[in-house]
Amino acid sequence: MKKFFTVAGIIFLIGAAGAFALTKIDFNRMNADHYYVQITEDGTKHDTKLGDGSVMTSYSYRLKATNADGETEPLEFTAQKNLRKDAYLKVYVKGEDKVSSYDEVKFEEIPKKAQEKLK
Structure with missing residues (x-):
């Protein structure tokens, strides 16, 4: 059960970081x-x-x-x-x-x- 919560927590953190990146990074300006x-x-x-x-x-x-x-x-x-x-x-x-x-x-x-x- 402890492994499940650890994996779920890591997946949540990755998802939160991805959502933050999508809202804050302007992809129109990257590599331009x-x-x-x-x-x-x-x-x-x-x-x-x-x-x-x-x-x-x-x-x-x-x-x-x-x-x-x-x-x-x-x-x-x-x-x-x-x-x-x-x-x-x-x-x-x-x-x-x-x-x-x-x-x-x-x-x-x-x-x-x-x-x-x-x-």
């Missing part, structure tokens, strides 16, 4: 390359009509992105709102050019080589 962009203009507005008749609005952006080494490449991504002009974003890119997530950052948080390209 980091690029930095500055929002210089309004995004292109796109309205999509959903099955229930409601309209979903999104905004697309095509900007030059710079990595920490100062290398620049064009990136295209969408946002659920029109992003603030002159904001700096840390963009998470998976694969060739798939933007999976982004965060607004301060200019001082951007690596020096990328800062030089974004000025």
